[in-house]
Amino acid sequence: MALAGVRVIELAGLAPAPFCGMILADFGARVIRVDRTKGAMTVDTQARGKRSVALNLKNPKGVAVFKRLCVQSDVVLEPYRKGVMEKMGLGPEDLLKENPRLIYARLTGYGQSGSYAKAAGHDINYLAMSGLLSMLGRSSEKPYAPLNLVADFAGGGLMCAFGIVLALLERSRSGQGQIIDASMVEGAAYVGSFMWKSRSLGLWNRPRGENMLDSGAPFYDTYCTSDGKYMAVGAIEPQFYQQLIKGLALDDADLPAQMSVSDWPQLRQTFTRVFATKTQAEWSRIFDGTDACVTPVLSLDEVLSHPHNQARGSFFKDSQGEISPRPAPVLSRSPAEPCHSRDPFIGEHTRSVLKEYGFEQAQIEQLLSAGIIECNEAKARL
């Protein structure tokens, strides 16, 4: 796999960093997640392919263990607010001094500078600060955040993984590591560059929810079917729009012009009425195989059985029977191989990892008895 042999130390975070770590593990990196001790509970549901070491970083001996792991690693990924790692004596200066090849990835909401750098926050806050949240939401409704997708994952975990791969590539030429300041505000905004770059096209010059791509246009929206499911319509170009009208068995001559914005409410009412006359399966049979840009809105469970997704293997079930999207993109010669076994318990691999990183048995036992580490391999055998 593309990242085979890359050694990553991921400090346990909430959602963005775990996603970043999962991406790296899916593409072959050896990811060790460092968890807290003392009965911590993991919120990492994206832990496939990772190993867990439970280590108390509030203790200087724990910090020393962490440093030894980082000296023999390629990447450290930290999900804490600005200053936390420095407070533990694990800032970039501390770690890069001992391992100049280390790629030190800092995944935060607001970045390592600026007045918000030390403020708590979540996806919706970062999305708000990116400018994008102001564009999301139907007309006459308040802005809404689309799950925690845009800042946490697209602009956060995925963008940070991209930065890590860039730094690995650059290190192959320079031999040097570097610090990655991954701000979710900036990552989300960067993902949304099109919104700024397309303003000159007049795509966003109407109020929120009244533009073509923000739920304003009736030919770019969702519609309820007679069985309470939905169809997604994206028939933008005239030639595709004509196939939509044909599939709905409507006569274009009886309808207002597609781009007559003032008639969009009336057109939407017509589409709403017609889509409500058939089931989602019936509409799929009508539109599948056409260029009408009409598709069923599938649930997280329905995606697995849709013929198109099935043909590609776009989703898989792991050993626990849990559905997951397969890693993307698909590389022809070195594709990802996502782990299908269960997620690790906290501390499940503490002993084996420390041995792998050169700790003697006696040292491990000392660290264990002092509460610096926790070893839960026994739990895994239950």
Ligand SMILES: C[C@H](CCC[C@@H](C)[C@H]1CC[C@H]2[C@@H]3[C@H](O)C[C@@H]4C[C@H](O)CC[C@]4(C)[C@H]3C[C@H](O)[C@]12C)C(=O)SCCNC(=O)CCNC(=O)[C@H](O)C(C)(C)COP(=O)(O)OP(=O)(O)OC[C@H]1O[C@@H](n2cnc3c(N)ncnc32)[C@H](O)[C@@H]1OP(=O)(O)O
């Ligand atoms: C929208 C998303 C949020 C999704 C998260 C959800 C997946 C989960 C969040 C809460 C969960 C629910 C909850 O737990 C209740 C239920 C529990 C039940 O068991 C399960 C169901 C629950 C409903 C459960 C369900 C889900 O799991 C949840 C809903 C996001 O937006 S996530 C993005 C958040 N933002 C960032 O990541 C940006 C950067 N990070 C930060 O800004 C801060 O970390 C953050 C997130 C604000 C948290 O701040 P906090 O004060 O808590 O921490 P930090 O200031 O960063 O400092 C870390 C401290 O930890 C110490 N430390 C770290 N490692 C170790 C170690 N190994 N040993 C010892 N100590 C360690 C470190 O020294 C710091 O200590 P200090 O504070 O003393 O300096």
